[in-house]
Structure formats: C-alpha cells, structure tokens
Amino acid sequence: xxxxxxxxxxxxxxxxxxxxxxxxxxxxxxxxxxxxxxxxxxxxxxxxxxxxxxxxxxxxxxxxxxxxxxxxxxxxxxxxxxxxxxxxxxxxxxxxxxxxxxxxxxxxxxxxxxxxxxxxxxxxxxxxxxxxxxxxxxxxxxxxxxxxxxxxxxxxxxxxxxxxxxxxxxxxxxxxxxxxxxxxxxxxxxxxxxxxxxxxxxxxxxxxxxxxxxxxxxxxxxxxxxxxxxxxxxxxxxxxxxxxxxxxxxxxxxxxxxxxxxxxxxxxxxxxxxxxxxxxxxxxxxxxxxxxxxxxxxxxxxxxxxxxxxxxxxxxxxxxxxxxxxxxxxxxxxxxxxxxxxxxxxx
Amino acid sequence: xxxxxxxxxxxxxxxxxxxxxxxxxxxxxxxxxxxxxxxxxxxxxxxxxxxxxxxxxxxxxxxxxxxxxxxxxxxxxxxxxxxxxxxxxxxxxxxxxxxxxxxxxxxxxxxxxxxxxxxxxxxxxxxxxxxxxxxxxxxxxxxxxxxxxxxxxxxxxxxxxxxxxxxxxxxxxxxxxxxxxxxxxxxxxxxxxxxxxxxxxxxxxxxxxxxxxxxxxxxxxxxxxxxxxxxxxxxxxxxxxxxxxxxxxxxxxxxxxxxxxxxxxxxxxxxxxxxxxxxxxxxxxxxxxxxxxxxxxxxxxxxxxxxxxxxxxxxxxxxxxxxxxxxxxxxxxxxxxxxxxxxxxxx
Numbered sequence: 001x002x003x004x005x006x007x008x009x010x011x012x013x014x015x016x017x018x019x020x021x022x023x024x025x026x027x028x029x030x031x032x033x034x035x036x037x038x039x040x041x042x043x044x045x046x047x048x049x050x051x052x053x054x055x056x057x058x059x060x061x062x063x064x065x066x067x068x069x070x071x072x073x074x075x076x077x078x079x080x081x082x083x084x085x086x087x088x089x090x091x092x093x094x095x096x097x098x099x100x101x102x103x104x105x106x107x108x109x110x111x112x113x114x115x116x117x118x119x120x121x122x123x124x125x126x127x128x129x130x131x132x133x134x135x136x137x138x139x140x141x142x143x144x145x146x147x148x149x150x151x152x153x154x155x156x157x158x159x160x161x162x163x164x165x166x167x168x169x170x171x172x173x174x175x176x177x178x179x180x181x182x183x184x185x186x187x188x189x190x191x192x193x194x195x196x197x198x199x200x201x202x203x204x205x206x207x208x209x210x211x212x213x214x215x216x217x218x219x220x221x222x223x224x225x226x227x228x229x230x231x232x233x234x235x236x237x238x239x240x241x242x243x244x245x246x247x248x249x250x251x252x253x254x255x256x257x258x259x260x261x262x263x264x265x266x267x268x269x270x271x272x273x274x275x276x277x278x279x280x281x282x283x284x285x286x287x288x289x290x291x292x293x294x295x296x297x298x299x300x301x302x303x304x305x306x307x308x309x310x311x312x313x314x315x316x317x318x319x320x321x322x323x324x325x326x327x328x329x330x331x332x333x334x335x336x337x338x339x340x341x342x343x344x345x346x347x
Numbered sequence: 348x349x350x351x352x353x354x355x356x357x358x359x360x361x362x363x364x365x366x367x368x369x370x371x372x373x374x375x376x377x378x379x380x381x382x383x384x385x386x387x388x389x390x391x392x393x394x395x396x397x398x399x400x401x402x403x404x405x406x407x408x409x410x411x412x413x414x415x416x417x418x419x420x421x422x423x424x425x426x427x428x429x430x431x432x433x434x435x436x437x438x439x440x441x442x443x444x445x446x447x448x449x450x451x452x453x454x455x456x457x458x459x460x461x462x463x464x465x466x467x468x469x470x471x472x473x474x475x476x477x478x479x480x481x482x483x484x485x486x487x488x489x490x491x492x493x494x495x496x497x498x499x500x501x502x503x504x505x506x507x508x509x510x511x512x513x514x515x516x517x518x519x520x521x522x523x524x525x526x527x528x529x530x531x532x533x534x535x536x537x538x539x540x541x542x543x544x545x546x547x548x549x550x551x552x553x554x555x556x557x558x559x560x561x562x563x564x565x566x567x568x569x570x571x572x573x574x575x576x577x578x579x580x581x582x583x584x585x586x587x588x589x590x591x592x593x594x595x596x597x598x599x600x601x602x603x604x605x606x607x608x609x610x611x612x613x614x615x616x617x618x619x620x621x622x623x624x625x626x627x628x629x630x631x632x633x634x635x636x637x638x639x640x641x642x643x644x645x646x647x648x649x650x651x652x653x654x655x656x657x658x659x660x661x662x663x664x665x666x667x668x669x670x671x672x673x674x675x676x677x678x679x680x681x682x683x684x685x686x687x688x689x690x691x692x693x694x
Contacts, residue, residue: 020648020649185655187563188537188639188647188648189563190535190537190561190562190563191561193647196639196640196647196648196652197647197648197649200648200649200652201649204649204651204652210652211636211653211654211655212636212639212640212648212652212653212654212655213639213654213655213656214537214538214562214594214595214639214656215537215561215562215563216534216536216537216562216563216594216595216598217594217595217655217656217657217660218598219595219597219598219601219660220594220597220598220657220660221655223597223660223661247561247563247564247567248561248563248564248566250566250567250570251563251565251566251567251598251602254566254601254602254605255598255601258601258605289558289559292535292543292559292560292561293543293559295642295647296645296647298643298645300535300540300543300544300642300643301367301535301543301544301547301559302367302544302547302548302551304551305543305547305551305557305559306558306559307558307559307560308532308558308559308560308564308568309560309561309564310564310567313564313566313567313570
C-alpha cells in the first residue's frame with residue numbers, strides 16, 4: 001500500500017511511530033485528527049505530509065455541513081489554517097493545502113458538492129503525481145551513483161516519506177534497480193531514529209545492503225574515504241538554494257565539502273519556496289525536549305534534565321553540490337537554476 | 348568517593364553502566380576481571396582507565412604467587428599485556444601499566460613483597476596526581492571561559508572520566524567555582540549516551556545549568572551563534588597535535604572552525620603520545636554494532652540490521668584552537684608546544 005491512501009471518505013496512513021515492529025494502518029475521518037497525526041509524526045516526510053494535507057482538505061470538504069459554495073470555502077479556509085499549523089518547516093504542507101484552496105476558488109463550480117468531489121479528485125492527482133515525480137527524480141539522480149558506490153543517507157526519504165518510491169532513497173532505489181551495486185551508510189537520525197527505524201526497514205525490504213551508524217560518525221567515514229556521495233532530502237528549499245532539512249544535515253554538508261565528497265539534496269519542486277530569498281527566513285520547528293530525554297517511553301537522562309530539540313537545520317547553498325529535482329539536477333548558480341525548473345524547464 | 352578507589356586489596360569502581368539511575372560500586376580482586384570491566388566500560392574515560400590499570404597492576408602483584416622478583420616481574424608482564432588489550436585507543440591505559448612495569452624493574456628492590464607494596468603506593472600516587480593534575484588543568488582552562496558563556500561539551504570528561512574533578516568538564520567546573528555564569532550544551536553522545544547519562548548527572552550535582560542536545564544538532568547551534576566555546580577531552584594526542592577522542596569530535600572541530608568558534612581539547616600529559624608522529628597511527632577501536640542497534644536491551648533497528656561502530660575518531664590538529672594541559676594551554680605549532688610541556692616546561 002501507499003504511505004497515504006483514500007478509502008471511502010477515510011484517509012489511511014501507515015503508522016510510522018510503530019515501524020519496524022508493527023505495520024499498522026490508521027484511518028482518519030476528519031481533518032482535525034489528521035492534523036494531530038501530522039503533528040505527532042504518524043506520517044512524516046515533506047512530500048508525504050503534502051499529499052496527506054491535500055487529502056485532509058478533501059476530508060474537510062466532506063465533513064463540512066455547508067450548503068453554499070461560500071460557506072464551504074469558508075470551512076475549507078479554516079481547515080487549511082488548522083492543517084498548516086500542524087508542522088511549520090516543510091513547505092509541501094502549505095503547498096498541498098494551497099493547491100486545494102485554489103481549486104475550491106475556481107469559478108467553474110456551480111455547487112458545493114462539485115467542489116467536494118473536485119477536492120477528492122485533486123488529492124488523488126497530487127498523490128499520483130508524487131509517485132511519478134519521485135520516479136523521475138530517481139532516474140535523474142541515479143546517474144550520480146556509480147557501480148560500487150557507498151552512499152551516506154540521513155533521516156528517511158523513502159516510500160514512507162512520500163506517497164511512494166521516495167526522493168533521496170528513491171535515487172538509491174533507482175540505481176539499485178538499474179543493477180548497480182550500492183551500499184548505504186544509514187545515519188540513525190536522532191532523536192526519532194527515522195534512519196534506524198524506517199530507512200533500515202525499507203532498505204531491508206528492497207534488498208539493498210546497508211549499515212547503520214550513529215549520526216556523529218558520518219564525518220569519520222567521510223574523512224577516512226569511505227563515502228562516495230551524500231544524499232539527503234529537503235523540507236524547504238529557499239530561492240537561493242539554501243535547504244532546510246532534518247537536524248544534522250548542515251553538519252553533513254559541511255563535512256562533505258571539507259572532504260571533497262559530493263553532497264546532493266533530493267526533492268520535488270513542491271519543496272521549493274521561491275517566496276523566500278534565503279534559508280534565514282525558513283521557520284525551524286522546535287519539538288518537545290522529551291524526544292531527546294526519553295526513548296520509547298524510557299527516560300535516558302537524569303530526572304529534571306531538559307533538552308533543546310530543533311527538528312531541522314538550514315544548510316547554506318554554498319555547501320551543496322546540487323539539488324536533484326524531477327526536472328533534472330540543478331547546479332550553481334542555484335537561484336537561476338531553481339527559477340528555471342519552477343517555470344517548467346529542464347534543469 | 349572517587350571513580351576508582353583501593354580498599355584492602357580490592358579495586359572499587361563506580362559502575363558507570365548503571366548511572367544515573369543507580370550509584371553502584373563494584374569491587375574487583377584480580378586484574379583479569381578488572382580488564383573485563385574496562386572493556387565493558389564499567390569504568391571509561393582515558394584518565395580513569397589509566398589509574399584503574401595502575402591499580403590493576405597492583406592487584407596483579409598481590410594475586411601473583413611468585414616468590415622471586417623475576418617470577419613476579421614475569422607475572423606482571425602478563426598482566427600488563429592483558430590490561431593493555433582491554434581497550435586500544437586511550438594511551439593512558441598503556442601509560443599507567445608502563446609506569447608500574449618500570450617501577451617493578453627498579454633495581455632498588457630486594458624482595459618480591461617490596462615490589463608488591465611499591466605497586467600499591469605507586470597506584471595511589473598516580474590517582475592522587477590525576478586529581479591534582481585535573482585541578483591545574485581546570486585553573487588554566489577556566490581563563491578561556493568568560494562570564495555568561497555557553498560551552499558545548501561532548502561525551503563525559505568529568506569526575507567519572509578521571510579519578511576525580513575531570514578534564515574538559517573540570518575546566519567548566521573551575522569557571523563555575525570562580526563564580527562565572529556558564530551554560531553547557533551537552534551532546535548526548537551516541538551510541539552509549541555518556542553525555543545524557545553521565546555528564547548531565549554530574550552537572551546536575553554541581554548545580555551548573557545545562558541543556559541536552561542530540562549530537563547532530565551541535566552544528567546548528569554553532570552556525571546560529573549559540574556556542575561560545577567547544578571543550579572536549581582526548582583519548583590520545585599524537586606528537587603533531589592530532590587528537591583521538593570520542594566519535595563525533597572530528598565533526599565538532601570542523602564545524603567549530605567553519606563557524607569561528609574556539610575549539611579546545613583538554614587532557615593531562617599522560618594522554619600525549621609523542622611516539623606517534625600523527626593521528627594516522629592511532630588505533631581506533633571498533634566496538635560491537637549492538638551498541639548502535641539496541642539500547643538498554645531493546646532493539647532500535649529492524650531484526651538483522653548491522654551497524655558500524657567506531658568508538659573514536661581522529662581530529663587533525665589544524666582544526667584545534669589549543670590543547671589545555673596541566674602545564675598550560677598549548678597553541679600552534681602543536682609539535683613544539685607538546686614537546687615543551689612533555690619536558691616539564693610551562694606551555
């Protein structure tokens with residue numbers, strides 16, 4: 001199944017807080033509970049939450065009791081606000097919601113029910129596009145991987161972080177499907193261990209060889225010549241190419257540059273936010289300190305200890321080798337390249 | 348109590364695998380079991396294992412049934428080999444053992460029992476020296492901390508990593524005792540969480556304010572101007588100033604340099620190994636992958652997942668601002684400065 005699916009008025013999510021031990025699917029029948037699920041990271045990964053939010057808008061349409069188009073549009077605006085607040089950093093969330101709002105505003109509709117039906121169709125379209133987009137990203141990115149390469153990967157950017165197939169992990173998957181030998185060094189990705197729990201699970205199922213490492217060991221493997229390429233995802237890419245991504249990405253990028261290891265951010269164009277001139281304007285989500293001080297309900301610090309827990313960091317574009325999109329790989333100067341692919345041209 | 352103590356033929360260690368939940372003391376009556384305790388990290392931290400090994404040699408003397416000095420020296424040589432193999436990276440272990448072997452070889456002794464007694468006295472001297480050394484290190488290092496500074500710290504370098512007082516954490520403690528306001532950002536230090544479990548526990552008891560962070564967040568805090576100084580320990584310092592220390596140190600040093608944040612390694616001279624021209628020759632211990640794939644006996648990765656687990660990394664000296672020793676702070680050129688302090692001069 002896909003990470004996010006629609007079945008008769010229910011949004012179904014693979015519960016990513018239960019993996020790799022249980023493959024559980026949870027159903028949501030209103031956008032309010034779905035927004036909570038996004039906040040609690042039942043679903044995570046920028047493209048996946050973009051599609052989930054689009055389905056959330058479809059749910060909001062269905063559950064609204066509005067009889068007129070204006071009343072429905074007003075309910076949708078409220079739902080949009082609630083969904084957008086679920087997580088602040090990934091722009092895909094805003095993108096999915098905005099696309100639905102714009103659709104609802106279209107002048108072609110004559111009844112509220114027409115809008116309701118259109119929102120469901122559009123959510124499906126967004127989900128299908130995401131899968132197709134990721135496969136194109138994979139095809140472009142796989143060219144960067146040579147037979148026998150070791151790729152360092154951070155967080156989870158696989159099928160679980162998207163509707164299906166994945167972004168950075170999709171690139172690795174595409175290279176593997178082309179018959180290339182690829183070995184993956186998987187950053188465990190504290191605090192929530194998406195690498196150890198989700199990426200390792202996906203790689204095992206795909207039959208791609210990997211080894212886990214603690215996040216702080218990545219630099220050691222780069223400086224000792226054991227990494228050919230670093231591939232990470234993105235939660236928001238500013239107009240100048242600065243990338244917000246899972247905490248730890250910035251350090252990887254600095255270390256990669258220092259050691260002459262190519263470093264690519266891999267993301268669909270829905271992650272690009274040209275409205276922001278640089279990464280300084282990207283809001284970085286600070287999550288509860290308990291994600292650091294406890295693990296699976298067990299405390300891993302003395303009682304009373306507090307923690308800082310920024311969920312993301314911003315990597316200045318000067319550390320990037322390139323940005324892999326469904327329109328090809330964007331290289332320096334990133335501002336021009338990003339503008340070009342956002343206008344629909346090939347990179 | 349001290350981290351390592353001697354009581355009537357028993358070496359007593361604070362069991363660091365039980366902290367912060369239980370303050371347990373374990374007694375060892377032979378060097379074989381003590382070596383196992385070092386391997387299993389019941390005691391850890393380069394200076395602490397140096398003193399523990401010296402006490403281990405005293406134990407080996409006591410438990411040996413040798414009646415002649417030659418027979419005893421032969422037993423001591425075997426014990427030295429066993430203790431040295433317990434952990435490969437920290438040179439203090441070798442240093443503590445070698446100092447005892449040399450003492451045993453001294454021509455002043457006329458009976459095996461004289462040597463046995465001398466080994467116990469020498470172990471006490473080494474332990475006492477360690478505490479005095481750390482206090483001198485603290486006094487030198489505290490000058491680097493200004494009132495109101497935030498210091499980033501990795502692993503544990505406190506009283507628990509030494510006989511008492513600590514090295515890098517001893518510097519923070521000294522600044523705190525001088526009345527300076529110091530805030531500590533504590534790297535949790537995966538995989539064994541010495542920061543979250545041990546350093547947090549020590550800072551709480553000392554009343555020094557701190558916040559925990561995941562290791563991969565350190566770069567973010569540096570790049571956003573929230574760190575004034577980075578202080579770490581050392582497990583072995585080569586003749587050119589390259590530093591082997593807990594995995595993750597290298598990344599911190601690169602990030603500190605990139606962001607103009609002063610970065611100091613803090614260690615007694617027993618950590619300096621002038622026999623090695625550079626860090627390339629330092630053996631890096633690779634520990635079991637289970638330290639990464641499970642935590643407190645619970646698996647945190649899919650069944651069958653394997654991990655790489657280098658316990659240390661090597662930081663090339665070009666990333667260091669200075670090395671704080673009991674003879675003062677050594678700056679560039681490190682080779683000359685280290686030679687000077689090893690000859691007993693002030694830095």
